[in-house]
Amino acid sequence: MLRQVADGVLIHQSEFMQTNAVVVHGRGGVLLIDAGVLGDEMVCLANDLSNSGQTAVAGFSTHPHWDHLLWHASLGAAPRYGTARCAATARDRLSDPGAKARIARMMPPDIIEQVPLELLGLITGLPAESEQIPWDGPRVRIIEHQAHAPGHAALLIEERGVLVAGDTLSDVLIPLLDFGDTADPIEDYLEALRLLERVAGEVDVVIPGHGSVGAADQVQARIDHDRAYVQALRDDDAVSDPRVGPSATFGTEMLGAHERQRQSLARRGEHDGRS
Ligand SMILES: [Zn+2]
Numbered sequence: 429m430l431r432q433v434a435d436g437v438l439i440h441q442s443e444f445m446q447t448n449a450v451v452v453h454g455r456g457g458v459l460l461i462d463a464g465v466l467g468d469e470m471v472c473l474a475n476d477l478s479n480s481g482q483t484a485v486a487g488f489s490t491h492p493h494w495d496h497l498l499w500h501a502s503l504g505a506a507p508r509y510g511t512a513r514c515a516a517t518a519r520d521r522l523s524d525p526g527a528k529a530r531i532a533r534m535m536p537p538d539i540i541e542q543v544p545l546e547l548l549g550l551i552t553g554l555p556a557e558s559e560q561i562p563w564d565g566p567r568v569r570i571i572e573h574q575a576h577a578p579g580h581a582a583l584l585i586e587e588r589g590v591l592v593a594g595d596t597l598s599d600v601l602i603p604l605l606d607f608g609d610t611a612d613p614i615e616d617y618l619e620a621l622r623l624l625e626r627v628a629g630e631v632d633v634v635i636p637g638h639g640s641v642g643a644a645d646q647v648q649a650r651i652d653h654d655r656a657y658v659q660a661l662r663d664d665d666a667v668s669d670p671r672v673g674p675s676a677t678f679g680t681e682m683l684g685a686h687e688r689q690r691q692s693l694a695r696r697g698e699h700d701g702r703s
Contacts, residue, residue, distance in 0.1 A: 430476045433641050434588045434633045436566065440473045442466060444539055445638045445678070446600060447495055449473060450592050452585060454565020457485030461583065461592055462496045462637060463503060467544040470500035477503075486563040489551050490594030490637060491577035492517040494531045499547040508551045509561060511572050513579025515553030517609070522549045571627065575620035578609045582624060589632035589644075596620060597650040600639035600677040602669060603658050604685060607692045614662045614693075621655050639677075661689055 430438040436453035442465045450461040464470040477483060487508035489496050497518055499508060528545045535543060561568040569584040576595045583592040605613040628651060634642040642650060660667045672686055673679045
């Protein structure tokens, strides 16, 4: 079911990891950001759109992770975009014949059958340095950074005061760093938070890729939370984060993710001769 979070901006939340699909009303149809995860949920979204006389005229993937690259035939054949780097990474990772099987193994076994992979990752990269999504609707500013995944885009829907944060600023997931594609994942993340902080004053509603929508007073708080986590990880300080631990929504998974991030960072330190 679609839920309005700002004028002309609605979300559809998946049962899988509270993943948020975002619908933005334009003049001739809607922009659909990170369309969803489970097939029947995307069909439900397509029905909700057609019942309200709308169709998707553009799609956008915030970053090249499978749960943000999906689409369903019932949503139509609108052009789907990502940053140039996001699209190149998706193309790269999906280019070999075993790619989809590999991606299926990354999913919880109980949802594999429910995730339609036919249209996975079929996105067009926007020219590098593109400042906005090309579509006939409210201006959507692209804030590209390299935290979490290559070519990750946060999107600022300026007239609506809405920040679509992708996989940062979540109230349920800790910052998950990209250790595979970058020389300095910690600094990449901190730089992304600086970019988001620069627009925080314009934001009334923040929509994370996973988790709950935050109001204006949550924007800076979530930036601060993410920064505190990343700095504690960098400095190998004890982490006291409400998103980690048995009482948090995905607290057990986040505890495991935190441990893996500590180990990845320690291995990097050994390589660099820092410890
Ligand atoms: Zn992700």
